[in-house]
Amino acid sequence: MITEEEKKYKKWIVTLSVVIPLLVALLFGVKLKDLGIDVKPLHFLPPIYATVNGLTAIMLFAAVAAIKKGNVKLHENLVKVCMACSLAFLVMYVAYHMTSDSTAYGGEGVMRSVYFFILITHILLSIIIIPFVLFTFVRGIAGAYERHKKLARITYPMWMYVAITGVIVYVMISPYYAH
Template sequence: MEHDLAKEKRFKRWITIISIAIPVVVALLFGYKIPNAKPLSFLPPIYASINGLTAILLVWAVIAIKNGKRDLHQKLMTTCIVLSALFLVMYVAYHMTSDSTKFGGDGAIQYLYFFILITHIALSIAVIPLVLVTYSKGYLGDFQSHRKWAKFTFPIWLYVAVTGVVVYIMISPYYAH
């Protein structure tokens, strides 16, 4: 029992560190441009596709666990975490080599775009500790707590993945070619 408490305490410490470090590092890197770097303009459709794939795998993972396929569920969720990390690396790399694209729509569509973008960004930060806590509960075998956390984590993570695709579709006509 004490061994499990020590493991959980270590997980909590790492979850806290990672949950703070990722947004801070991304914010710092987002504002830094690599001098004379070739723009990585091919990345946005790739990382938008990664978001789409993540959304599909999240839904598949829920279906898997509801059908009692715990191993498949675990593999799918681990894949979603890896895909999310890959997305983040590509997103930061793109913004370190390219100027930000301005949304060119007017009126109601502009307000819709910014609402989706702002909620996407805010929830993408909030979902980091949620994913890590939920995953750690499953990893530690505390499936009751895992299920409780997952009820909050899943819809937020799914929203972030889906709105990542929506934001890309909405802004893609304005990318410089």
């Protein structure tokens, strides 16, 4: 049975799940220098947002460990931090791309195929994961624990994949960054 709290947030979740990817795609194509805004490229951001992805993966793992030990409050707090980290990643990622030219992957052969496979699956799942994370979170705070748990079994591995592959993508492309 869907709780009133879940019903209250459903429109917001659906809206955010559409607006966030569209806004990111739109802003990704905007270069501040092309708009006459003199801003220095934010070259320092990629290792920071890759680290944030790594921390997200660690905290997701810790959140699952906490709930398995019955520590609901720690679980909830860790998930909130993971959500904040994901948002921080997104802001830094967009800021970097609005101030810097995109970096082309310079690897060849099999590694090139591996890189693009990881990158494409990372991007696609980072879009797909938005409503999963939000609905899972709302079910938890609404007290719909069985439904939360059922959806979390799907959400967790996808979110973990996005967090870990974010780090892998950075490690693979970092040698090709021009500063």
